[in-house]
Amino acid sequence: MPARPAPSARTAVDVFIPMPACDDWSACAATPVLRARAEMLARIRAFFAAAGVMEVETPILSHAGATDPALASLSLSGGLSGGGSDADRRLFLQTSPEFPMKRLLASGSGPIYQICKVFRGEERGRRHHPEFSLLEWYRPGMDYGQLIDEVADLVRAALQRPTLPMERIRYRDLFREVLDLDPFTAPLQTLREAAVTAEIPDADRLDLERDGWLDLLLTQCLEPRLGRSGMGFLCDYPPSQAALARIRPGSAPPDDQPVAERFELYIDGVELANGFHELTDAAEQGARFAHDCAERRRLGLAEIPPDTRLLAALEAGMPASSGVALGLDRLLMIAVGATHIDQVLAFPVERA
Amino acid sequence: MAFYSTSEFKGGLKIMLDGDPYNIVENEFVKPGKGQAFNRVRVRNLKTGRTVEKTFKSGDTVEAADVHDTDMQYLYNDGEEWHFMDPASFEQMTADANAVGDAAKWIKEEDICRVTLWNGVPLSVDAPNFVVLAITETDPGLKGDTSGGGGKPATLETGAVVRVPLFVQSGELVKVDTRTGEYVSRAKEA
Numbered sequence: 298m299p300a301r302p303a304p305s306a307r308t309a310v311d312v313f314i315p316m317p318a319c320d321d322w323s324a325c326a327a328t329p330v331l332r333a334r335a336e337m338l339a340r341i342r343a344f345f346a347a348a349g350v351m352e353v354e355t356p357i358l359s360h361a362g363a364t365d366p367a368l369a370s371l372s373l374s375g376g377l378s379g380g381g382s383d384a385d386r387r388l389f390l391q392t393s394p395e396f397p398m399k400r401l402l403a404s405g406s407g408p409i410y411q412i413c414k415v416f417r418g419e420e421r422g423r424r425h426h427p428e429f430s431l432l433e434w435y436r437p438g439m440d441y442g443q444l445i446d447e448v449a450d451l452v453r454a455a456l457q458r459p460t461l462p463m464e465r466i467r468y469r470d471l472f473r474e475v476l477d478l479d480p481f482t483a484p485l486q487t488l489r490e491a492a493v494t495a496e497i498p499d500a501d502r503l504d505l506e507r508d509g510w511l512d513l514l515l516t517q518c519l520e521p522r523l524g525r526s527g528m529g530f531l532c533d534y535p536p537s538q539a540a541l542a543r544i545r546p547g548s549a550p551p552d553d554q555p556v557a558e559r560f561e562l563y564i565d566g567v568e569l570a571n572g573f574h575e576l577t578d579a580a581e582q583g584a585r586f587a588h589d590c591a592e593r594r595r596l597g598l599a600e601i602p603p604d605t606r607l608l609a610a611l612e613a614g615m616p617a618s619s620g621v622a623l624g625l626d627r628l629l630m631i632a633v634g635a636t637h638i639d640q641v642l643a644f645p646v647e648r649a
Numbered sequence: 650m651a652f653y654s655t656s657e658f659k660g661g662l663k664i665m666l667d668g669d670p671y672n673i674v675e676n677e678f679v680k681p682g683k684g685q686a687f688n689r690v691r692v693r694n695l696k697t698g699r700t701v702e703k704t705f706k707s708g709d710t711v712e713a714a715d716v717h718d719t720d721m722q723y724l725y726n727d728g729e730e731w732h733f734m735d736p737a738s739f740e741q742m743t744a745d746a747n748a749v750g751d752a753a754k755w756i757k758e759e760d761i762c763r764v765t766l767w768n769g770v771p772l773s774v775d776a777p778n779f780v781v782l783a784i785t786e787t788d789p790g791l792k793g794d795t796s797g798g799g800g801k802p803a804t805l806e807t808g809a810v811v812r813v814p815l816f817v818q819s820g821e822l823v824k825v826d827t828r829t830g831e832y833v834s835r836a837k838e839a
Contacts, residue, residue, distance in 0.1 A: 367680075367685060367686065419656040419707070420678065420680065420686070421678060422678030423678075425678055425680065498702035498704045499705075500704070503704060504706075505685070508684060508685065509684075509685040509706070512681045512684040512685040512687075513685070513704070515681050516679045516680070516681050516687065517704075538683065561681075568682045571682040571683060
């Protein structure tokens with residue numbers, strides 16, 4: 298076997314990445330990039346085999362969709378043969394395998410992981426593609442801090458960078474340090490003023506709600522600072538951005554505010570993974586579904602049927618777990634030093 | 650009235666902002682792991698040529714600008730306006746000095762120009778990238794100088810002034826790059 302090229306400072310694999318300028322029919326990713334993907338997947342599977350985590354497959358098509366108003370589920374109408382209404386026969390392409398994997402946990406699977414394709418409509422850009430590869434895994438019995446450590450180990454193994462450093466940054470501290478405001482308590486006007494001061498175009502006339510302003514400040518001002526010297530784990534989000542994370546009640550200062558036990562991993566300012574200390578309370582999960590559905594109605598978005606089987610599984614009892622989803626195309630981008638997601642895809646959607 | 654959603658944004662799309670037509674130069678989709686997505690967009694005002702940055706909430710819509718390019722033949726200038734003709738339909742249109750802009754320095758009768766129409770009215774006119782024009786006035790160069798070094802100003806038949814090599818004389822035809830305003834070579838007939 299030929300010797301591997303020595304890893305450069307930034308990338309684990311030295312591969313020449315041409316910008317996609319290929320014939321319409323031919324592969325976008327260079328063959329060495331396709332090989333880098335195959336080898337990365339093999340290392341990930343070896344990591345989980347050694348850790349005793351079982352690989353699973355769950356359906357890509359589901360009767361239920363993602364209720365999160367920020368996600369656009371794609372669906373197949375008349376996806377099923379047989380009778381019933383159009384709605385009965387409609388199937389959604391998964392935005393993540395989260396719900397069926399939690400049903401496996403509640404069925405007694407123990408620790409599990411999955412590598413699969415997920416689909417998100419209306420997401421396209423330098424780092425977004427409507428169909429992408431996700432690695433998702435669940436660790437019953439692990440708390441959120443332990444899972445962060447495991448994510449760091451997995452990334453080190455996948456990138457073949459065993460000494461890649463990591464740091465944890467709390468969401469609240471990041472906003473305080475960089476923007477000198479408390480994202481949990483600052484009034485809306487303060488958030489808007491911070492965006493104007495940061496010279497975000499149109500900040501003075503954008504019509505956003507509280508979380509929208511926080512997302513704007515995070516993406517435009519703060520994300521570029523995260524993971525500059527390795528892995529940056531942003532933790533403890535505002536409860537309004539909990540998604541499917543547990544809320545930890547506030548105690549004494551500086552932890553006087555309840556926080557969502559949710560983290561995101563950044564490398565070089567690129568968001569790679571989102572993890573939770575998972576919500577297992579069926580009633581609370583049902584309330585969040587209802588809240589999502591009400592938000593969707595208020596915003597005039599498509600109605601999405603929530604996954605009632607997930608609620609039934611939580612009712613029956615899902616073990617306390619932490620779980621995380623990691624975008625494999627972006628991880629590969631980092632591995633090979635790509636600047637556009639098309640550089641690591643065999644065929645981007647425009648030529649699929 | 651047509652509208653575009655931010656998911657349709659891409660370079661070259663023509664949109665209306667604050668009553669002016671704009672061309673999207675660059676579109677970047679940004680989204681945190683969960684939550685609100687945004688489109689960071691660089692747009693060029695087609696009336697002023699100025700480029701500015703804009704931020705849109707993803708999912709928002711903007712009015713489409715009825716802007717398209719068409720090749721038209723320049724007919725004549727009546728002293729105030731420039732008259733153009735669609736060579737296929739023979740339809741005629743007039744463009745004011747604002748729309749013609751710099752192209753006025755380069756175009757002469759029968760030249761084919763790229764005319765950008767907004768709501769059917771000329772918004773801007775691009776001269777052909779290269780034009781061949783006669784020199785009406787330039788100082789006689791030194792005899793025997795063929796190097797072209799240094800150069801001298803020459804007035805062209807359209808009134809534009811370009812620097813030409815010393816050996817180029819009045820009455821000769823020269824090829825000029827209209828994008829840079831620079832002399833390219835001597836020319837025979839256009």
